[in-house]
Amino acid sequence: MSLREKKSEIVKKEKRNLFIISALSVFEEKGFNNTRIKDITERANTSVGNFYNYFNSKEEVIEVLISGLAELMISKFRELFIYFKQNRIPPISAVKNLFRGYAKMFKEKKETFLIFFEQMGGMEQKYRTKRNEILDNFTNEVEKIISRLIEFGARDQNPKITARVWTSTVLGVFIWWIRSDFELEEEELIENLTDFLVKGTMSN
Numbered sequence: 001m002s003l004r005e006k007k008s009e010i011v012k013k014e015k016r017n018l019f020i021i022s023a024l025s026v027f028e029e030k031g032f033n034n035t036r037i038k039d040i041t042e043r044a045n046t047s048v049g050n051f052y053n054y055f056n057s058k059e060e061v062i063e064v065l066i067s068g069l070a071e072l073m074i075s076k077f078r079e080l081f082i083y084f085k086q087n088r089i090p091p092i093s094a095v096k097n098l099f100r101g102y103a104k105m106f107k108e109k110k111e112t113f114l115i116f117f118e119q120m121g122g123m124e125q126k127y128r129t130k131r132n133e134i135l136d137n138f139t140n141e142v143e144k145i146i147s148r149l150i151e152f153g154a155r156d157q158n159p160k161i162t163a164r165v166w167t168s169t170v171l172g173v174f175i176w177w178i179r180s181d182f183e184l185e186e187e188e189l190i191e192n193l194t195d196f197l198v199k200g201t202m203s204n
Helices: 003-030 037-043 058-086 092-108 110-118 125-151 159-179 186-202
Strands: none
Touching: 003 037, 003 058, 003 110, 037 058, 058 092, 058 110, 058 125, 092 110, 092 159, 092 186, 110 159, 125 159, 125 186, 159 186
């Protein structure tokens, strides 16, 4: 690829990201269903025609947003699972570090998380299905962690059910935290969350 082509690709990526950032801002303000393409382009200070050079619809924008979010959510639990596979005894510190990573992620992507959890349920069936698929994939990764903990001596339990409890608790707590504008100190949140989930999983 020539230098000119590389520069052109960089410019295209920057413009595409501008539409994504602008759309996210408008979705947060007006809600996904009430947002028009024109609202996004006005926020980006460009034309509707220019928008269609990068996206076919506002739905396509939110798919990009949510797909990136989903990969982040799932990748952190995958990292913990890999860590547990490499270490004989899973230390509490590893779980705390996982939740610290989540705290950082929820802070940095607050608006996207709120759209995912609070608006996607009200969208058309295609997007509700996508939302549920992401949550199922997330829970499957959590289940691997629970199964590993059982191998290390956790009480006898159904890992599928426990994984659902972890998913609901972790995501529910972090959504509450960002919605309350982080009133609770991060370390207190992490300590309580870790204590509740790990003790509940390991104890008889």
